[in-house]
Amino acid sequence: MSVFWHRTAKTGAFGCLAAAPNIVFASSGASAPINTVAVSMFLIFVVVTLGITYWAAQRTKTTQDFYAAGRSVTGFQNGLAIAGDFMSAASLLGVSGLIFVGGFDGLIYVIGGIASWPIVMFLLAERLRNLGKYTFTDAVAIRLDANPVRLLSACGTLVAVVLYLIAQMVGAGKLVELLFGIPYEGAVLTVGVLMIVYVTFGGMIATTWVQIIKATLLLFGATVLAFLVLAHLDFSIESLFRKATELHGNGLAILAPGGLVSDPISLISLGTALVFGTAGLPHILMRFFTVPDAREARRSVLYATGFIGYFYILVFILGFGAIVFVAGDPNFFDSATGKLIGGSNMAAIHLAKAAAGDIFLGFISAVAFATILAVVSGLTLSGASAISHDIYVNVICRGEAPESDIVRLSRISTVALGVLAMALGIAFEAQNVAFMVVLAFSVAASVNFPILFLSMYWRGLTTFGAVAGGTIGLVTTIVIIVLGPTIWVDTLGYAEAIFPYRYPALFSMTASIVSIIGLSLLDRSPAATSAALAFDAQIVRSHTGIGAEGAVAE
Template identity: 45%
Template sequence: MAADLNELALSIFAVVLGITLWITFWASRRTSSAADFWAAGRGISGVQNGFAIAGDYMSAASFLGIAGLIFLFGFDGFLYSVGFLVAFLTVLFLLAERMRNAGKYTIADVLSFRLKQEPARVAAASGTLAVAAFYLIAQMVGAGVLIQALVGLSFTTSVLITGIFMLCYVVFGGMLATTWVQIVKAVMLMGAATALTIMVLVKIGGNPIDLFNKARDESPSGDAYLAPGLFYTNPIDTVSLGLGLVLGTAGLPHILMRFFTVPNAKAARSSVVWAVFLIGAFYVMTTALGFGARAILGTGGEAAAGAGGNLAAPLLAEELGGGPGTLGGDLMLAVIAAVAFATILAVVAGLVISASGAVAHDLWSGVIRRGRESEHEEVLVARIAAISIGAIAIAVAIIGGQGLNVSFMVGLAFAVAASANFPALLLALTWKRFNTTGAITGVAVGVISSIFLVIVSPKVWPGPDSEGSPIGWTLANPGIVSIPLGFLGCYLGTVLSRSSAAERSFHELNVRAETGIGAEGAVAH
């Protein structure tokens, strides 16, 4: 059931959509080749790509979900902020520069450079599609729930609007349109978070220590609100969550694809530095918003914020603007609603282009056509794949949407990325003996183990009368087990097989990854 229609929020939505559609039209006139479609012609600067990465990474779950968790659980919610930020240091030190030099458009390009083409591409595409599917459906469901609550449109209408515009960006504008939509979203999100943080600090007197103390005083948990254990009672679960977040980011296909849009490795490093700066600042501000919501809204805001606390930040904005029913309050709520909408649009566009890359570039061109098709055909297949993937995501979200657990879906996406994609990608770039059998085994073990352990976890296993996991599994996040299993699968598959390590030598890949010599579209250093 939709809430009352928020006409002010709807009008701001229209402005955001108008800007993004103009970007798409502009990008469509500059997108003709495969390099344009997948990598924006490799013409994105380090600063631009840093903003785009931040826009791609900072989802509505980050903005609203983490603020909500901090509002409800204090310190334990703050762990998400730390995990998401530290994750990008893993990308910076292990993958950013090497990915840019070693690949072309997708993760599969890196694996297939030294492994057997067809099985390596199938394995990589499987991991990419598994991650993108769970993440995309979660974002679509989140779009429906949030827009319904903040704007008043029905759940179905909200999902359809998000899906249709997402497909416009990808199908007509490719990576160039997606990149600039993500940049616009990052600027909007950082601007809104900065303004709200300043208003929170002014409201409580300007001293951050007073913010924490007042939040503690307004929490029914008292001192426990600022201590670990309020949400994650099992320390092992906390460690498992941290592993999933930190290593999962380094295996997210829509994030890793961004490194192929820059002209050289130097720009790849620069883009990650900018992304870390922006994301770090954002999560510091998200922390202030979560504690600020508790300090200002108090226990009276818990019912309105919802069971997961997702509406804590919008309610805080409304209160800071003057309260419900005031012009300032309504305007602040409308702006936050528009920012949340832009956030979801940018993330789902990145997910769809990575999924269509797995289908068109990896499976169609690399496996079915074996590189014999034209660039025009590959782009055409990519657009068809994007429409198909988007339509399926829209249908799943609408049919089973409001019954899906969004946090579970996002957590599963990170778990699969950390357990399947990251081990195979890291070992392909660093282990001389690593071979095709190892990659296939590692991806398969990582995908199957992470999905299975999430399904049998106590928070997911179905049935109101369920007594918990059927195998006695007690952890909500499988990372502490499934990630080592992914690495073990890569190791055992390699050492127990007789297949040759590669079509090309590890040394050739290593030189290319370290220096950029021979990299597709590379610019001389």
């Protein structure tokens, strides 16, 4: 049996990143009976969030309301919302499933997910808030030639957002089909339509509150479940781990590294994607503009780190708890194949049923659905900001578009992105989409993060260096992932990959940073000189907040 455990670990869960769904369920053809408890709880969530959207719509009049919730979100609320963006269905289901399969190695995802937050705090949060307006692109464009830089950052945003959206949509469809007993297309359309309604009418205010409610429900559900697991074992961590090693096919090996990723270069590259990718995710960076000032931006990160850290410790307990509760039970676990019924992402769901019964199963299922809904809303809003604020207002209209046009165009972009997400979600039903998340994180780590970081910290950065180097980073990421095992072997079916490593971030981020710096140094144009001169003013603004976008209307 240990062979089966191991094989599942190598193939099923390999291509996943912590903050994103790896929701690849084993069978989706069989139609499950409709789960009334789960559906009713989800309906309550929908009614409440639609009520909030109605309330938010009354308050969404200007562009600043639409993209930055009027800059009226507190640090605590924003911290919860950021944590909500990060605690996607994959964190609950994907990471607990990884731990169920691979034990200790699931901790790599957990630690990578946490370690990115201090980086966001120490390097980005305050400066970003002081320099930007609605998108991280604003901060980059402040002293460079805005148009080319905005186009590239908007591309980085849109690529990351669309890939992430596809993965979420397909995950939502599969998950809801399995848990709720409603068809795949129905689930994708439900998510798409609700998300369009939240974002179009309620903008960032509704998106933030949907995320806050969901994060609270998710933290509550995970706390209860972890408590029940530990109570069952008389609150002994020792017996949790001991029982798990007795029941798991790999025995004591589940408490040692080596179950999921065996090749060192891939592991280091994965670690790099996790830690720097998060720091470049556009929908998370965007949240720093919803608070009044840099001080609240700082507090947001502190709260977010606390919530995420707490949540991941719970997920770690749930993963091992699932081994204890589920692995020996033929209702959940097929010992002939060594796999969970429904796929490895079902570990937390099965655990909810085994440890807490049907009502709680319904609750956790509804929370999982709500989680996907909240995350896609944030992604869509971020994509819409790239289209309307970065490209339309600033590049096409040179920053001179009338207010009413901007809000209208933002809404149109939201609907268009939502429809695109639904169409792609249905088109990719039968595909393994886990690699898209890897790609989204890698693009964020190789395009968005280097440009943002260097624009804030390096006087010598020039427009030419940023645009050309960033493009090299984007192309390298895509080429490496296409030629690597994930697409070349797993998707296209060739016997051997041209590029041997699965995760591009280590190589593509290095390529990006080296070429941005090298090309900036070679750039001797007058524009390069003026960019360097503007750096002093930028430094004053980023440190003091003088000139930062305030909480008042523009």
